[in-house]
Amino acid sequence: MAAQRAGGGPPDEESGVESPLLRTGAEAMARGELWEALRIFERAVEVEDGDYRLCALVDVAVVMDQLGDHAGAAERFREALARMRSDAPRMYPGALIGLSQALQNLGDLDGAQAALERARAALDGKDAPGDLRLACLVSSTAVALHRQQWWRALDLAGESLAAARRFGPERAGHPLMNLAAAHFETGRWELAQDFAGQALAAFEAVADSAGVAETRQNLALMYTRTGCFDDAEPLLAAAQEHFDAVGVAHRAGIGLKVMGFIAEQRGQADLAQARYRAALHRFEESRAVIDAADVRLRLAATAFAAGRYEEGEAELAAARATYAVRGLGLHCAQLDYWHAGLLEPLVAQVPGLLARAVDLAVPAALALDAVRYELPDGAQRDTWNRRIVDPALRLAFRYSYLAGDARLVADLIESQCAGTILDIGRLASDPPAPLDLFEPFDPPSESAAPLLDALQLGTALAAVAASAGLPVAPPARIALPPDGHVALDVWLDAAEQRYGRRLRTDRVISV
Template structure:
């Protein structure tokens, strides 16, 4: 066991760890903070535990970071009025990284409550608290609220913590980018880079470079994205930040894929998987496997692509992420449709239908659970409508008139059927960022109960509505799409229809 440190020795080592972090050597900083945590007691030990948790989070070991923060919070005395909200804010960031938005929100609300009752000298903690609240709002696509929080945190940073001003500027960049204001997003990201450079924060500067590169890659500006991605990549590789290295490799692979550099893209994707796997980022591994599957399909290696897609679905299913499974199944069916355009095969066509229809019904039902009209319109335009159009095309292509009829009845002809789009298409390309999924299902106990047609209209307008009912066909009394609805609810683990049943006519 390491010998005990005197308070002065512990403070000196904490400073050494801080210096290592400042120059980008996160691994050395983590080892130093762990040494202090093992070898001292009291406030110094708690500070070292929190710093070690922060290093774990930045190095990509998010689950370990959450455990370390909880351990530090449990070790704190009841009167730790300053360090407790700081630890809660940092905990919320780690919880966001593992996808626990509810836990992150709870931690931030606790921190904000403590800071509301605190003295003015706690102003420096209010800024990171607001920054984390902004991040949660961005995750939940609450764009107006996120923008308000970003402006509030920017004002607080300029007033009391100018070295942190780059963070709210980057949050404003993210909000503007996600709402289609690309020029403003670029401008705010540039201001963030300048702010981090002035503050001497090399880690945040590199992260912002990478994030700006990602935004440019997503908007098709590959030539502008690549220099930023390569420069930030060199920094993260030298610093040993495995998760960030994996992200950079994935985006560089996406850029290569857009240039039809298939071999380079595949090699970069595989390297990114290695980094994600080492840091325990299983969701990122599943995402990249889906991208590798796309490349495999495009080069005729369908069996390899099928195995990669099955691996991604298995990961999402184990984590209870049914909607992610549905998205992968829609993409799987899209890849099969492209293969059918080259080599028609009846059995393969039926398999594509069996994937596409339950997944499209599940994805279409999501809009009823979204909290506002903007989110519902975006979801319908970018996710649900293309998925339902795919289901229509594949059903029509396999000659299943009854299935097509049921889809029209259930969907009330809400998706235009353009058969011309089902042939002669280029190899499909997976977007760099898949559409965000809702993290919770709202309470619909007081929602309107409408028929399928009116429910769709109300969902589009943003009114709270329950799921649409089952449709009972007048002839024969059967339920439209009953086997596909049952398969969807079983496969994806969420209801897509209300328990009620109404006649189709």
């Protein structure tokens, strides 16, 4: 989501006077001429003074962020914030929301959240601009999506859709796309594609070319992750044409990564490698560190497939370090599961590698399994288990079985971590390939014209899709006879320490 801009006039809109230079820049931006808009806004910074200069600084930051210079954007936002009044009703919260978006792109989720908290405080009054309240909600949803807090993301996306109905029907595409992302990540794929289709229709209806391109890319990503490559490719090509034309490096990198994945799945290893490297260059150029880490996972997969194991391990280590330093524990768990799956062809050949595979797979599976206690209703917990936890636990069981660790296998069974997925006959068979969970959705940019039909449909569908219920509490630990040891105690402690997530309560139940 691009920051809500002042539109070329004074941020507080208390004067009837406007800056012709800022207006010209805003018009260039509306046409999608981002480099021209940047040139005009930078000129405005030089020649304007007072609130007009601060507004120009914010506008420069917004365009820089859209062009992929996230670090430069954050610097400009901070420069503007340091000089503006904290009681400026539009400019101050708008700049904070823009700063949050730039920090999200840089992977600084704590900083992004702190900026949004400041924006919320500034928007607390009853006369606060409704469009900025909506922008704050949309950006808060994006942070929740980045943190993989699915239940919170769904709640915020629903709230922002209601806010769009009241304050900005023309911005319906943003909460609709966030709803699509959250539902997709919790396994409701058809519902997610419905929401994404509504978001695309919303952006098309208001002729928002950036929103259309971003939504096409997100929808193509959904098709790709469900194996519908033929459906994804036309959408990808159309979106990539737009991003290359306007010079949006970050989004162009995402498109290259998805194209690389399709090439990889079709056995075109050299083409996949080239596209992944091009994507990595775009991400590093714009300092989009989380996206860079995500594409390193694909580079690791291609390296392992080609027998370049040291190269693959280095890519995985670099990605994991990026996730860990930003407190993204669930990302680390997903990476460890992915890593364990890549080791599967080698465990019978390399001494000691099986023990390492067990150490990766078991804590990761326990952490992924625990996510279901954060989801708000049974349908989401069921789909999460079937589509994500199921293969992770199956891999953990397989490695425990191959390692001959009867106690670990028994503890997994007794703790009911496996649910209904355990099939002893399949323990010696090849496990399924790890799911590709590393395809984050970035919220689209702002649109600027009225739209009602798609918003009304989206609100109705959201109401139907939402189920009553609250996240359930994590389970207790289980003490097993005859010695009373706590099932998986060491593994649970390791997972909680490794991923920084609570998987069980302190209560112990004897069975």
